[in-house]
Amino acid sequence: MEKILGIESVYAGYNNEVILKDVSLEVFDDDFIGIIGPNGGGKTTLLNVILGLIKPFKGSVEFFDDSKASRNNRIGYLPQINKIDKKFPITVNEVVLSGLIYGSAIFTRYTKSDREKAVETLERIGICDIKNTSIEELSGGQMQKVLLARALVSSPRLLILDEPNTFVDNQFEGELYEILKELNKEMAIIIVSHDVGTISSYIKTIACVNRSLHYHKSNKISEEQLASYNCPIKLITHGEVPHTVLKKHHH
Amino acid sequence: MISELLEYKFIVNSLLAGILASISCGIIGTYIVTRRMVFLSGGITHSSFGGIGIGYFLGFNPIISAAIFGVFSALGIEFISKRSDIREDSVIGILWSFGMAIGIMFIFLTPGYAPNLMSYLFGSILTVSTFDILLMLGLSIVLILVFTFFYRIILFISYDQEFARTHKIAVSLINYILIGLVALTIVLNIKVVGIILVISLLTIPQSIANLFTKNFRNIIIVSIVIGLIGAFMGLVISYKINIPSGASIIFSLVMIFLIAKLFQIIKGKINLKKQKI
């Protein structure tokens, strides 16, 4: 167990509005963390801080394996799907390959090994058959798999997924989580989800984000615990999670 | 003899202008359409009229001042669009009419009659000078080079800026450069089709191309070819019945669009039949 990321007393937000208050989190290389919380609670904002898309007002975000070789591919990112333009004229293969472009490498072209990596990743996710399809023709579930392949193609140490289970059916969701479980043997995973019930059997720990962060070092959580974490969300259970009646707390 | 020579030069110039317009609009139009920047481009187009007015007033080539004005408006809009506390489209709307207002003010302040004003509004290939052709040639070469050497990075950023940012790519810098090229393309094509119509040269060929291909590079290539056909047809019509080239080119392009759409519908019907539905 090796620590790969440390977030310490971070305050962050947009245009001088503080969204996240005093958030701390440590991520180890075998972690599988589920981030839950209400809409607008700041889950995506927390990911933005980790990804370096927004700078915290206060506090620090530190990556521990800071060697040059690993600096590029330390994070693989799957954005919330509503941020993606579905009509953009680009093929699946082009999307996946773009996951290999970093920083100053804007002149170079894709190498043979880049193309092989893309094919390997597509095979791993099981979507090699749609390699040359344009993304306009994909279903929501296929699109999620393509985005997952793009996040994975650089073999990152930490995989970050923002609600990969939106617009997908139950069967795909199960498939996705099985893939993630397999991937977790090689990398740490942070996944944002609304549906705590389904992910709870795959994740190892839970982080509740509602402006502040409460870390729950188990994958079982009750609605009372959620409420005490200031995170009043409904549990849709599938047997794994102890079900309790939701009590909304007002502070 | 002299009039024949003049006519020959006019035909060559207008053909060259048509070819170069198809190339630059084919490339930049694809970028604009796929990134959903059509309204933004309309804003840049109309605000550059301010530059034309200033050019008239100060007595230098209006295309140069329009280019400066257009590029600065474009950079300004790009700068503002990064701030989430300002509505980008409202700012574009303001700049759109502000540019027009400045243009009209300065043209009225200019003593005497403003020659060729109509040609800036509606396009007139008659007024395309050798200097204009050279500018358009330079622009087309730059665009071809940029979109060849930076193709994968442009595609990457256009598709998902935020993801590109997480990969430490200089997204802002590249956005600024590209929007500057958008402004230059718009301004240098104003002589060919005019301010009012230039946006259609940047969108109709792409819409036609998009009926047949869903690949960024192919959309560029097909748009250029369609632009060439439209420009040629338009020039012939403009020459034959003596109307502004802008109007006849756009008219031709829309006709091509309708034919293409019809062709696509018929093709779809035949495909359905083949599958016996």
Ligand SMILES: Nc1ncnc2c1ncn2[C@@H]1O[C@H](COP(=O)(O)OP(=O)(O)OP(=O)(O)O)[C@@H](O)[C@H]1O
């Ligand atoms: N780019 C932005 N500029 C300004 N405010 C923002 C921006 N993005 C998010 N916010 C605000 O920050 C707060 C937290 O948003 P965030 O996207 O982090 O929530 P979330 O937990 O991911 O919600 P959801 O479940 O809906 O995805 C919201 O109040 C939102 O309005």
Ligand SMILES: [Mg+2]
């Ligand atoms: Mg979110």
